[in-house]
Amino acid sequence: MKTIEINSLTLAYLGDSIYESYIREYLIKTGLSHVKDLQEKSLEYVSAKSQAKILKDLLDKNSFTFEELEIIKRARNTKSKSHPKSCDIITYRNATSLETLFGYLKLENKIERIEEIIKQILI
Numbered sequence: 001m002k003t004i005e006i007n008s009l010t011l012a013y014l015g016d017s018i019y020e021s022y023i024r025e026y027l028i029k030t031g032l033s034h035v036k037d038l039q040e041k042s043l044e045y046v047s048a049k050s051q052a053k054i055l056k057d058l059l060d061k062n063s064f065t066f067e068e069l070e071i072i073k074r075a076r077n078t079k080s081k082s083h084p085k086s087c088d089i090i091t092y093r094n095a096t097s098l099e100t101l102f103g104y105l106k107l108e109n110k111i112e113r114i115e116e117i118i119k120q121i122l123i
Contacts, residue, residue: 003107008075015103020046022118027028045121048087051095054121063120068101075100 023045025039032038044050055072058064062106064072075097087095105114 003104004106006104008078008100009080009096011071011103011107012075012099013103014106014108015099015101016035018102018106018114019051019099019118022114026122027117048092048095051098052087052091055094055098058120061120063117064101068105070102071104072097 020042023042027038032041045054059072061103076093078093078096078100080092080096101117102114105111105117
């Protein structure tokens with residue numbers, strides 16, 4: 001099966017873990033060592049609201065290729081039956097779009113590209 005044919009929410013499922021792993025590694029390398037502190041700081045990057053804002057910032061900077069924009073748009077338009085109570089559906093879809101992109105890039109073995117995007121997020 002081609003990666004592009006995989007359901008966006010399935011890609012987001014993978015992308016969520018990829019993204020969160022990079023964020024956790026970054027936070028640990030900053031010197032934080034208490035789990036409570038790590039968890040609180042991670043919310044600046046991994047909550048739906050944070051991810052939606054990050055996506056908007058990256059879009060404003062024209063940080064994505066045409067192919068990546070297509071993945072993001074497809075994911076944003078994917079219908080899901082539910083979303084967290086902590087955010088509205090638009091925020092959730094934008095956050096999921098970012099996760100979908102990371103899942104897609106991982107399955108396409110574009111690790112360098114994942115790392116480029118992560119660097120932009122962490123600047």
